[in-house]
Amino acid sequence: MNKLLCVCFPYGNNLDPSGIQIKRLNSGLKGYIETLVLYRGYRNSTVPNENEIQAKQIGLSFLDRLCFYISPALACFFSIDQYLWIVKVYNRIKKMHDVDYIMISSCPFPLQILGLFVKRIKKKYIAQFLDPLVDNTYLKRSFILNIFLKKYERFIVKNADLVILNNYVVYSLFSRRYSEYVDKIVVLPHCTENNLNVIQNGRRSGKVKLIHAGSLYGERKITEINIALKEMKQKLEGKLSDCFEILLIGRIDNSIKEEIKQCNNEDIIRIIPPVSATALYEYYSKVDGFIVVDSLNVDNVFFPSKLCEYFSFNKIIFGFSPKISTTRDLLEESGHFCFGIGESGVFAQTLLNLIKDRYCYDEIFDKMYYKKFLPEVVGQKFVTYLKSLS
Structure with a gap:
């Protein structure tokens, strides 16, 4: 049986989406391929298993934080802390003679420099992009830094034996930008957690509740939701807060908190700090449905990993996303709702229907859709890609 080594800097960090995703994928690969994981380790890291190797490093992350403060885009390819870790990792992997494939997972992006060393020891180099680089709309960058990012991304794609993306919006951009390398660019979706679909969903009572999990900041705003709530207040007989509530769980920017206050929605929208999984x-398990919010002003090239978990609970999902969007594609394909700019009125009426009958949308979406994201299903697809490299 072939052996795969996953190099994932934040693996085991229960608060990092990248680390969580690789842990789920790793669980889905059991039985298909022998897997090792090499990771940095954090204070809140889980205790490593037999196939999980922690490579600790002298903590120079404060220099990286300074670099990020100067420019988030610069931090995508320059990291003293990660470069030193790469040297330590390379000294380990060149002794791993039984490893056939080495997958380097981004974020963080500077780790892909390790791909050059992987090629030197004649192993198959797999570059995984959990977030886009050049097309990342959250990275503010100067003209010169943008040139560096483009060159760095091309360097990765050119040197890798396999490039893994997580959605077809990014794949479309890559296939046009790197048409000469399109044969080695593939799509592998995020994984959900195993057995979420068996968590007991009790019969719902009391207020109709929706939940948004994750950070809201920058261009990820809830303006359309606030507008919809204003319209609902005008149409509903009685007080909206008596029958409806939205929970925002995660890190919420102060500007969003202020907008909620200005719209007099503090009695409807409840903010809860980040909690454990x-x-x-x-x-x-106790809410009626879910909300996912993307930036509405630019094409959405991200695959929110929370969507996989939402699908697993088989409840209605309401998305706010632009026309070109991974979120929109997934929600529309699975039979859920997705709204854009200026559609707050439609959203308001959709919610009023839910308040009138909290089970009215329970049968309109595909309840088997979550199975596409089960670790063993994604893992089997991944192994098929690996076999194509042999």
């Missing part, structure tokens, strides 16, 4: 799933 166990506590979050407990919230999921």
Whole structure:
């Protein structure tokens, strides 16, 4: 049986989406391929298993934080802390003679420099992009830094034996930008957590509740939701807060908190600080549906990993996303709702229908859709890609 080494800097960090995703994928690869994981380790890292190797490094992350403060885009390819870790990792992997494939997972992006060393020891180099680089709309960059990002991304794609993306919006951009390398660019979706679909969803009572999990900041705003709530207040007989509530769980920017206050929606929108996965799933089991919010002003090239978990709970999902969007594609394909700029009125009426009958949308979406994101399903697809390299 072939052996795969996953190099994932934040693996085991229970608060990092990248680390969580690789842990889920790793669980889905059991039985298909022998897997090792090499990771940095954090204070809140889980205790490593037999196939999980922690490579600790002298903590120079404060220099990286300074670099990020100067420019988030610069931090995408320059990191003293990660470069030193790469040297330590290379000294380990060149002794791993039984490893056939080495997958380097981004974020963070500077780790892909390790791909050059992987090629030197004649192993198959797999570059995984959990977030886009050049097309990342959250990275503010100067003209010169943008040139560096483009060159760095091309360097990765050119040197890798396989390039893994997580959605077809980014794949479309890559296939046009790197048409000469399109044969080695593939799509592998995020994984959900195993067995979420068996968590007991009790019969719902009391207020109709929706939940948004994750950070809201920058261009990820809830303006359309606030507008919809204003319209609902005008149409509904009685007080909206008596029958409806939205929970925002995660890090919420102060500007969004201020907007909620200005719209007099503090009695409807409740903000809850980040919680553990166990506590979050407990919230999921008790609400009527979910909300996902993207920036509405630019094409959405991101695959929000929370969507996989939402699908697993088989409740209605309401998305706010632009026309070209991974979120929109997934929600529309699975039979859920997705709204854009200027559609707050439609959203308001959709919610009023839900308040009138909280089960009215329970049968309109595909309840088997979550299975596409089960770790063993994604893992089997990944192994098929690996076999194509042999």
